């Protein structure tokens with residue numbers, strides 16, 4: 001497809017759902033409902049601070065209303081959506097969340113929004129902190145309805161589902177199904193350039209074993225002294241999915257109210273605080289170990305794939321340089337980063 005057709009094509013997908021994607025709000029690029037396709041087009045290759053998980057696993061929402069007779073689930077946030085601009089790491093992130101939140105018992109809110117969403121993936125401009133080549137998540141073969149590769153002069157479009165075919169049928173005059181040798185050469189060149197543009201890399205293959213062998217390492221106390229327990233790493237990570245719930249009671253009737261759900265982080269000091277005042281992970285080092293054990297070992301053991309999709313956000317946003325790269329390097333070498 002030629003880039004000049006993109007805006008009209010995206011407008012034509014309206015019948016499949018409300019258009020969502022990376023838009024600028026208050027000078028920040030974020031996933032949100034788009035006012036129109038033109039708002040999305042300039043941002044499709046760029047990375048947002050908060051990943052696309054926010055569209056499926058919202059930061060805060062009402063789960064249900066309750067009274068003395070029982071409860072009524074609130075699914076008002078679920079809508080049919082066309083979510084555009086998801087990069088390979090974002091789609092891998094959603095596939096990871098599917099394994100976690102889709103496991104029995106499935107999370108009905110997340111799963112309903114997933115079922116009601118069409119995914120239009122997009123190739124990215126490799127960012128400085130990208131680790132997706134190292135985590136084998138720089139390309140994607142599943143988890144999308146359409147996937148656009150921005151080769152430059154044209155978009156190479158992969159179709160991943162029957163809905164993807166239906167979307168293309170809406171504007172089939174924009175698409176050419178005859179792929180030439182020149183097109184393939186352009187794609188091969190694009191991949192070569194892209195592969196050469198990664199600035200950071202690490203071999204994560206041994207990390208499950210290294211996590212086992214370094215449980216008592218001094219490295220943990222070094223990072224624990226620096227960590228400020230802000231939880232930023234969890235908020236920006238596409239595979240973090242912990243949440244808390246609180247009940248809001250009606251001031252006129254103590255049996256009536258609603259339950260709210262909001263993102264939480266195992267990096268917060270009170271995350272493992274239980275009745276009676278005992279805290280299973282009161283020490284920052286224990287919380288860091290939990291977070292990184294999940295990413296680098298436990299997810300892989302349970303689901304066959306690591307919990308890190310290499311998006312680089314923890315590298316970018318932790319205020320004290322604690323991230324999947326600094327932790328993995330320090331645990332592997334036994335040396336902490338130089339100041």
Ligand code: SF4
Pocket residue numbers: 226227228229230231232233234267317318319320321322323
């Ligand atoms: S590791 Fe960094 S981002 Fe995460 S809680 Fe600690 S200081 Fe905050």
Ligand code: SF4
Pocket residue numbers: 131233236237238239295307308309310311312313314315323324
């Ligand atoms: S651990 Fe860091 S690099 Fe890996 S997916 Fe989470 S935020 Fe991205």
